[in-house]
Amino acid sequence: MRKDKNINRSDAMTLQTDSSEDTQRPQPATKRLSYLLRVNSADPTLMLALLLLVVFGYLILAPVVLLLIDAVTVHFADIARTKQDLGDLTFYYLNRVLVSPISRDLFWWPLAHTAIISVAAIVISFLVGAPIGWLLSRTDLIGKKWFSTALLLPYMLPSWTFALAWLTLFKNRTTGGQPGWMETFGFNPPDWLAYGALPISLILALHYAPFVILLFGNALKQFDTQLEDSARSLGASPATVARRIILPLMMPSLVSAATLIFAKCLGDFGVAYVLGAPVGFDVLATSLFRAISTSQAGASAVLAGVIVLLGTISIIIDMRLLKEAKRFVTIGSKGAMVRQTPLGKWQAPAFAWALLVFIISAGIPLLALTLTTVMRVPGSFSLDNFTLDYWIGTDLGTTALRQGILLTGEFWLALWNTVWMVGLAAIGAGVLGLLVGYAVVRSPFASVSVALRQITFLPYLVPGIAFAAAYLSMFAVARPPLPALYGTPIILVLAILADQMPFASRAGISSMMQLGREPEEAGQIVGAGWFRRMRSIVLPIQRNALVSAILLPFISGIKGLSLVVVLAVPGTDLLTTYAIRLVDYGYSQAANAVVVMLCVVAFTGTMLVQKIGKANLSDGMGSK
Amino acid sequence: MSSITLENIRKSYGRSGPAAIANLSMEIGASEFLCLLGPSGCGKTTTLRMIAGLEHPTDGRILVDGKPIVSVADGIFTVPEKRNMGLVFQNYALWPHMTIRDNVAFGLTLRKTPDAERDAIVNQVMTKLGIAKYADRYPAQLSGGQQQRVALARMLALKPSVILLDEPLSNLDAKLRLEMRAELKRIHAEAGSTIVFVTHDQWEAMTLATTIAVMSEGELQQVGTPDDIYERPANRFVAEFVGSLPINIINRGAVETGPLVAWLDQVLTHFDIDAAPVASAGIRPEATRLGRLSEDEAARCAAGYGSVVDVVPTGGSWIVEIDVQRTRFFAIATENPRLSAGDTTHFWVERQHLHLFDREKQRIAL
Ligand SMILES: Nc1ncnc2c1ncn2[C@@H]1O[C@H](COP(=O)(O)OP(=O)(O)OP(=O)(O)O)[C@@H](O)[C@H]1O
Numbered sequence: 007m008r009k010d011k012n013i014n015r016s017d018a019m020t021l022q023t024d025s026s027e028d029t030q031r032p033q034p035a036t037k038r039l040s041y042l043l044r045v046n047s048a049d050p051t052l053m054l055a056l057l058l059l060v061v062f063g064y065l066i067l068a069p070v071v072l073l074l075i076d077a078v079t080v081h082f083a084d085i086a087r088t089k090q091d092l093g094d095l096t097f098y099y100l101n102r103v104l105v106s107p108i109s110r111d112l113f114w115w116p117l118a119h120t121a122i123i124s125v126a127a128i129v130i131s132f133l134v135g136a137p138i139g140w141l142l143s144r145t146d147l148i149g150k151k152w153f154s155t156a157l158l159l160p161y162m163l164p165s166w167t168f169a170l171a172w173l174t175l176f177k178n179r180t181t182g183g184q185p186g187w188m189e190t191f192g193f194n195p196p197d198w199l200a201y202g203a204l205p206i207s208l209i210l211a212l213h214y215a216p217f218v219i220l221l222f223g224n225a226l227k228q229f230d231t232q233l234e235d236s237a238r239s240l241g242a243s244p245a246t247v248a249r250r251i252i253l254p255l256m257m258p259s260l261v262s263a264a265t266l267i268f269a270k271c272l273g274d275f276g277v278a279y280v281l282g283a284p285v286g287f288d289v290l291a292t293s294l295f296r297a298i299s300t301s302q303a304g305a306s307a308v309l310a311g312v313i314v315l316l317g318t319i320s321i322i323i324d325m326r327l328l329k330e331a332k333r334f335v336t337i338g339s340k341g342a343m344v345r346q347t348p349l350g351k352w353q354a355p356a357f358a359w360a361l362l363v364f365i366i367s368a369g370i371p372l373l374a375l376t377l378t379t380v381m382r383v384p385g386s387f388s389l390d391n392f393t394l395d396y397w398i399g400t401d402l403g404t405t406a407l408r409q410g411i412l413l414t415g416e417f418w419l420a421l422w423n424t425v426w427m428v429g430l431a432a433i434g435a436g437v438l439g440l441l442v443g444y445a446v447v448r449s450p451f452a453s454v455s456v457a458l459r460q461i462t463f464l465p466y467l468v469p470g471i472a473f474a475a476a477y478l479s480m481f482a483v484a485r486p487p488l489p490a491l492y493g494t495p496i497i498l499v500l501a502i503l504a505d506q507m508p509f510a511s512r513a514g515i516s517s518m519m520q521l522g523r524e525p526e527e528a529g530q531i532v533g534a535g536w537f538r539r540m541r542s543i544v545l546p547i548q549r550n551a552l553v554s555a556i557l558l559p560f561i562s563g564i565k566g567l568s569l570v571v572v573l574a575v576p577g578t579d580l581l582t583t584y585a586i587r588l589v590d591y592g593y594s595q596a597a598n599a600v601v602v603m604l605c606v607v608a609f610t611g612t613m614l615v616q617k618i619g620k621a622n623l624s625d626g627m628g629s630k
Numbered sequence: 631m632s633s634i635t636l637e638n639i640r641k642s643y644g645r646s647g648p649a650a651i652a653n654l655s656m657e658i659g660a661s662e663f664l665c666l667l668g669p670s671g672c673g674k675t676t677t678l679r680m681i682a683g684l685e686h687p688t689d690g691r692i693l694v695d696g697k698p699i700v701s702v703a704d705g706i707f708t709v710p711e712k713r714n715m716g717l718v719f720q721n722y723a724l725w726p727h728m729t730i731r732d733n734v735a736f737g738l739t740l741r742k743t744p745d746a747e748r749d750a751i752v753n754q755v756m757t758k759l760g761i762a763k764y765a766d767r768y769p770a771q772l773s774g775g776q777q778q779r780v781a782l783a784r785m786l787a788l789k790p791s792v793i794l795l796d797e798p799l800s801n802l803d804a805k806l807r808l809e810m811r812a813e814l815k816r817i818h819a820e821a822g823s824t825i826v827f828v829t830h831d832q833w834e835a836m837t838l839a840t841t842i843a844v845m846s847e848g849e850l851q852q853v854g855t856p857d858d859i860y861e862r863p864a865n866r867f868v869a870e871f872v873g874s875l876p877i878n879i880i881n882r883g884a885v886e887t888g889p890l891v892a893w894l895d896q897v898l899t900h901f902d903i904d905a906a907p908v909a910s911a912g913i914r915p916e917a918t919r920l921g922r923l924s925e926d927e928a929a930r931c932a933a934g935y936g937s938v939v940d941v942v943p944t945g946g947s948w949i950v951e952i953d954v955q956r957t958r959f960f961a962i963a964t965e966n967p968r969l970s971a972g973d974t975t976h977f978w979v980e981r982q983h984l985h986l987f988d989r990e991k992q993r994i995a996l
């Protein structure tokens with residue numbers, strides 16, 4: 007039934023009576039195609055999305071897939087041993103890593119160590135962090151505001167800095183070089199105190215305690231005090247309220263913090279390397295590093311694969327729980343009332359506790375690091391022991407580093423490398439993240455959006471050191487259009503960029519979602535083409551988002567060690583890898599000086615980002 | 631000053647989604663002020679966006695001054711940037727990072743208009759719309775009404791040949807609405823632009839448009855002058871949609887033979903109208919005459935009667951709710967009817983105010 011016959015004709019307007027042959031006229035498929043092409047050529051979003059898909063397929067998916075393939079195919083070096091041809095499917099590496107006699111040293115002990123330190127780190131960080139999360143979110147603790155920044159300080163700095171601080175204080179003759187403070191004080195720390203599981207767990211715990219403080223604190227903040235009150239008015243004792251009501255509601259955030267810490271510990275290379283290597287205490291990350299540095303490509307692929315697997319599982323658990331947690335939040339936040347518990351006579355002990363945690367987790371380590379750089383013999387406080395030689399001295403009696411680091415070319419090179427490589431990678435990640443956001447939100451095909459979102463999220467599941475291994479698999483040889491990249495700065499820039507994409511793309515997606523399409527369409531209407539709209543409308547409106555999408559990756563890239571330690575060579579040293587090299591040489595003061603500089607950069611950067619607004623540290627937690 | 635022709639436009643969102651617009655054809659004459667009127671979700675915005683080029687039809691053609699800018703069958707699609715149409719969005723879509731002046735000037739800058747000329751145009755437009763004093767503010771610093779005028783200024787600065795407006799008055803208070811309506815009328819009179827105006831407010835449509843196109847569920851119901859639409863609704867939908875108070879509908883169904891139907895039959899006989907094709911009738915409350923008549927008079931004008939349920943004064947007119955043996959009938963009196971609940975009243979209607987519809991709900995011409 008056509009409606010046309012119903013329509014009044016008026017003078018001003020005539021209606022075409024659509025003759026039925028009009029709609030039944032077969033439309034040539036080519037014309038229709040060219041119509042669709044024309045429609046889409048006006049709007050290159052789809053092209054952009056496909057292009058990004060190719061780029062990240064190459065930069066993220068391919069390396070990870072190659073890594074997994076590397077784990078089950080014969081490598082050149084092992085042709086003789088496996089009696090198979092190059093590239094054949096083999097279980098040799100799996101067998102070697104998981105079952106063979108050396109598997110104990112290569113895999114099982116490191117796995118056990120990883121499990122022990124992760125569990126210990128989780129337990130300790132909860133013991134430390136949960137009370138503080140409560141103090142900061144639900145009480146009238148004095149200096150709350152200051153504490154809420156100060157207690158997050160350990161997370162703003164690289165984790166292995168604290169390992170270096172520990173070494174500075176507790177090292178003994180097991181490692182050579184300068185004495186530790188304890189030694190200077192006349193106390194010789196035993197190996198179990200100086201190295202291995204105890205200090206590693208402790209440092210990881212203190213470093214990741216901010217996770218617990220933030221996640222637990224936020225959950226408590228959203229938790230309605232009325233629920234508590236109504237339970238108590240029904241006669242439940244405070245203990246029952248805590249056990250039956252608060253705990254179940256807090257569970258998702260607690261487990262989420264635990265899985266996050268686990269995932270981080272899994273990929274954390276620096277701490278275990280600095281404190282574990284002297285006593286041969288290996289975790290999965292250091293075992294992988296050893297496998298890589300001894301050119302066991304197959305074995306390292308298997309190890310990296312296992313790390314990826316464990317990382318993926320824990321992140322998936324975490325995401326499940328976060329969804330769960332969101333549900334609770336919506337329940338709780340409806341008219342949520344947060345009551346501040348007055349601490350009363352507990353004010354002083356609570357304050358002391360918070361201060362103690364700050365002093366132990368940030369104060370002492372940073373002070374020790376900094377002081378060491380101006381002491382000839384670490385830990386000796388006689389006046390003539392103080393010196394600026396390690397910063398600006400010349401003709402030091404050492405074999406390699408004969409002058410203060412500020413006068414050392416390599417230091418400046420490393421600093422410059424850090425700034426330009428991480429800077430370039432961060433800018434790339436920020437801009438690409440925004441483009442990914444644009445493509446994901448605007449793409450006419452949902453499947454393309456989903457693919458793009460998941461590919462850019464993939465590095466989040468792959469701990470840094472395993473991602474580096476993947477990059478070695480991919481770029482150690484020429485992969486057209488790129489030549490072999492190992493040893494060049496390009497591989498570092500690409501790896502850092504790719505590694506930061508999960509955060510950058512999420513930031514891009516969420517800010518593009520907020521933008522909506524009207525401002526851009528308004529530009530289209532007044533005659534702005536796609537590039538012009540990007541330049542004059544989309545990017546300027548997103549300027550703040552872009553700044554934080556660049557700065558946060560920059561900061562976390564500067565701190566990162568696990569990723570770059572595998573990929574950097576002396577010519578492409580970054581501050582982090584340079585510091586580790588100095589540690590290897592036993593130059594404590596110089597290494598500490600480098601680390602102090604690094605901390606200054608990372609800390610100012612973080613503060614800057616928070617000032618600029620929008621982005622805050624808890625956003626940054628999503629990034630690695 | 632361009633005419634626009636839509637031919638057999640079909641639009642479905644997504645590859646296999648149901649059609650938001652099934653088959654739409656209409657012609658909008660040059661310098662016409664056309665209102666697209668219809669309930670929410672009927673496809674007004676979609677139609678407007680297809681004319682602007684922000685959506686592409688799945689099928690059909692769009693012509694401007696006889697030249698196709700969209701033709702699916704011929705592979706023609708002119709991008710929105712090249713259409714020289716002005717569009718004001720429902721939420722204005724000002725660019726938050728540009729000052730008011732830059733917002734207005736942006737299009738001219740794109741066209742590489744010489745600086746002096748551009749500034750002159752921008753100043754002139756801003757002055758005309760009374761936003762010159764906010765030139766250096768940012769959109770977030772303006773009230774809704776001011777933002778609206780910026781959106782209009784931004785569009786007018788480019789002197790578009792076609793102006794498209796998507797419910798531009800919906801966010802304004804009553805006073806501003808009146809002002810902006812006057813503004814729009816003036817723009818139309820001065821520039822003689824072709825204007826397509828989307829609204830679901832029939833009063834706005836009635837007072838602004840030279841032509842109204844009523845849509846429902848993606849289909850055109852009627853196109854005509856405001857008087858056409860109101861006085862000669864093409865079908866039941868239009869009759870029921872247009873009008874300040876819902877029209878009284880009397881169904882001459884096979885089942886339903888209530889007192890109103892009896893009255894209607896009496897009216898039809900009285901006016902000498904063949905009752906056979908009449909399936910239903912509509913009588914506007916405001917066209918209903920009220921009063922107490924003698925039996926003679928009542929017979930002479932075929933009056934019905936009922937008892938008054940309620941009289942609601944609405945300032946200058948009175949809504950009278952009448953109960954005709956448990957069916958409701960509404961009337962509007964322009965003079966105080968001096969009736970109160972419980973009174974009995976007669977009601978009758980004149981021939982030209984009787985809207986009759988056939989079984990397909992289409993108008994039966996008298
Ligand atoms: N982007 C889209 N994707 C899918 N369906 C859409 C989209 N935009 C509109 N629609 C559908 O098309 C139909 C017409 O929508 P349209 O926005 O044109 O309505 P409207 O007449 O402007 O309504 P309103 O008065 O509420 O603005 C609706 O059913 C709507 O759900």
Ligand SMILES: [Mg+2]
Nearest residue numbers: 674675676796
């Ligand atoms: Mg609309």
